[in-house]
Amino acid sequence: LKVVITEVPIPTAFGPAFEGERVRKDELRSQCGGGKTLAVEWVTSKRMDEVEDGKVELFGPDLDSVKEGGGLPLAVVVEVAGRNFQPDFEPILERQMHHLVNYVQGIMHMGQRDIAWYRFGKAAVEKGFRLEHIGKLLHAKYHQDFGTIFDKVQVKLYTEKEKVDEIAEQARKVYAERDARIEGMTxxxxxxxxxxxxxxxxxxxxxxxxxxxxxxxxxxxxxxxxxxxxxxxxxxxxxxxxxxxxxxxxxxxxxxxxxxxxxxxxxxxxxxxxxxxxxxxxxxxxxxxxxxxxxxxxxxxxxxxxxxxxxxxxxxxxxxxxxxxxxxxxxxxxxxxxxxxxxxxxxxxxxxxxxxxxxxxxxxxxxxxxxxxxxxxxxxxxxxxxxxxxxxxxxxxxxxxxxxxxxxxxxxxxxxxx
Ligand code: SF4
Ligand code: ZN
Incomplete structure (x- = not known):
């Protein structure tokens, strides 16, 4: 049975209309990445029994717990499973985070891999947007847009520096392997x-x-x-x-x-x-x-x-x-x-x-x-x-x-x- 999701369950408006929006300094509530902290994004495949569809977990402090304008490290780990899912598809799902997160009103996303940068506006956080909503929107949109290539997806978000560094190190090995697949071709x-x-x-x-x-x-x-x-x-x-x-x-x-x-x-x-x-x-x-x-x-x-x-x-x-x-x-x-x-x-x-x-x-x-x-x-x-x-x-x-x-x-x- 395929999961069909039509709503994106987040407390803010969502859609391509918000994609080009900026979050300026005086509007900034908190940010992840962008030089001051590390933000890393990684989509990885798991076995069917290792993934509970729609599960979103946050390990560490959330957006509203830092001082105004302050930063948090962040690792977004998306675990995907499916009979038809191939590891070749991981980078494609990963790259979607850029525009999907930008679809959220009041949130800005730049970069990718271990140089991602999230800027969360005050208005979005006041409306109740928290880090778990990144997981929820990815779950919803991945099913909507890529539902034919996987069955289940769960998202883990980490904001403790030590853990984020550890995930970044693992992810960098995978990025290097992906890059190297092209090595012999001209x-x-x-x-x-x-x-x-x-x-x-x-x-x-x-x-x-x-x-x-x-x-x-x-x-x-x-x-x-x-x-x-x-x-x-x-x-x-x-x-x-x-x-x-x-x-x-x-x-x-x-x-x-x-x-x-x-x-x-x-x-x-x-x-x-x-x-x-x-x-x-x-x-x-x-x-x-x-x-x-x-x-x-x-x-x-x-x-x-x-x-x-x-x-x-x-x-x-x-x-x-x-x-x-x-x-x-x-x-x-x-x-x-x-x-x-x-x-x-x-x-x-x-x-x-x-x-x-x-x-x-x-x-x-x-x-x-x-x-x-x-x-x-x-x-x-x-x-x-x-x-x-x-x-x-x-x-x-x-x-x-x-x-x-x-x-x-x-x-x-x-x-x-x-
Ligand atoms: Fe595509 Fe990357 Fe080029 Fe953007 S920068 S158009 S995501 S290859
Ligand atoms: Zn670009």
Missing amino acids: DETTDIFYSCTLCQSFAPTHVCVVSPERTGLCGAYNWMDCKASYEINPTGPNQPVAKGNMTDERYGKFDGVDAFVQKASRQAINTVSFYSLLVDPMTTCGCCECIASVLPMCNGVMTVHRDYTGETPCGMKFTTLAGTAGGGLQTPGFVGHSKYNICQRKYLVGDGGLLRMVWMPKSLKEELRERLIKRGEELGYPNLIDMIADETVGVTEDAIYPFLEEKGHPALTMESIL
């Missing part, structure tokens, strides 16, 4: 790429085209995930895109992709490059994990991830960059991308590839350490990671240039980037 081995237009409600002209070697810029959707999403929902936001003929080998342009993007952006975007931030880069939306930018004086590029809140050599912090380049337009000189994409072989290859990378935050280098070393080796620079400057070297082009010179960074002797 863009040449398939004629089909996939679109993602999930973010058009925020950035109406934004279209991600996801190829094996260019994962979605939010980091949550790779080519496999888009493929699975299309199988679940053939009329949904992930459509197969016949890539067609390659019209520009260097920058990675395809006539089939361009035709699709023109239509999906309602003619706002004419042509996109898969492998360049300089020439017709893909559009960027506010979800991007990282934003790369050109550094003309160093003849290279830099990238910065969302967690790094300091200054960068392009003169802008991540938030300013996201404001500049993140609205769904093409902004030559800037492009949003996932963390995983940095060590994929086609990363900015039209602009010189990873050997152009002259600066990234130290924490990002550490997070990517193993893969950066491996990719550096492939490119003939096993110590590339040590040649890339970070904030301990400097946060201006002037400050990092002497370091690049001293290390003999390959970008300095490449053809002019502009």
Whole structure:
């Protein structure tokens, strides 16, 4: 018997109309994630007998127990079971949290995976919205929208720091496994790429085209995930895109992709490059994990991830960059991308590839350490990671240039980037 749910049992209004809403500082009651605390989202499969459909549990303090404007760590763990459920579907359900939570009046959601950010407005909390309602709405909407692929779902919410850290560690292993499923594939081995237009409600002209070697810029959707999403929902936001003929080998342009993007952006975007931030880069939306930018004086590029809140050599912090380049337009000189994409072989290859990378935050280098070393080796620079400057070297082009010179960074002797 299939569970059919038509109502979303929460004390606030709910629907796509509230999706673009912001929760400003003076309206903020409490928040989870966003740098001050950690918020992590994880959908995982369980056996049928391990899941009690509709059960929602909160372990730890709730939204109304913190001081006004205060933060709580949060882990949202969704356990799904079903005879037809495949682990491939986990990331698809997980990515729905972004727009579903945004459907709640007075609540704002950004990010995904272990960089999620929830902002709860005073009005919503006064009306009685509590963390358990996140579980209730996910249970209701998953059944409504994805009821054919699973049978039961239960939600556990954790707000004790130690437990949230522990779940984040488990979830990060799973994220890495999901990312790695794409490892052996290249863009040449398939004629089909996939679109993602999930973010058009925020950035109406934004279209991600996801190829094996260019994962979605939010980091949550790779080519496999888009493929699975299309199988679940053939009329949904992930459509197969016949890539067609390659019209520009260097920058990675395809006539089939361009035709699709023109239509999906309602003619706002004419042509996109898969492998360049300089020439017709893909559009960027506010979800991007990282934003790369050109550094003309160093003849290279830099990238910065969302967690790094300091200054960068392009003169802008991540938030300013996201404001500049993140609205769904093409902004030559800037492009949003996932963390995983940095060590994929086609990363900015039209602009010189990873050997152009002259600066990234130290924490990002550490997070990517193993893969950066491996990719550096492939490119003939096993110590590339040590040649890339970070904030301990400097946060201006002037400050990092002497370091690049001293290390003999390959970008300095490449053809002019502009
Ligand atoms: Fe899809 Fe791109 Fe938005 Fe990720 S950032 S959900 S891939 S449109
Ligand atoms: Zn987005």
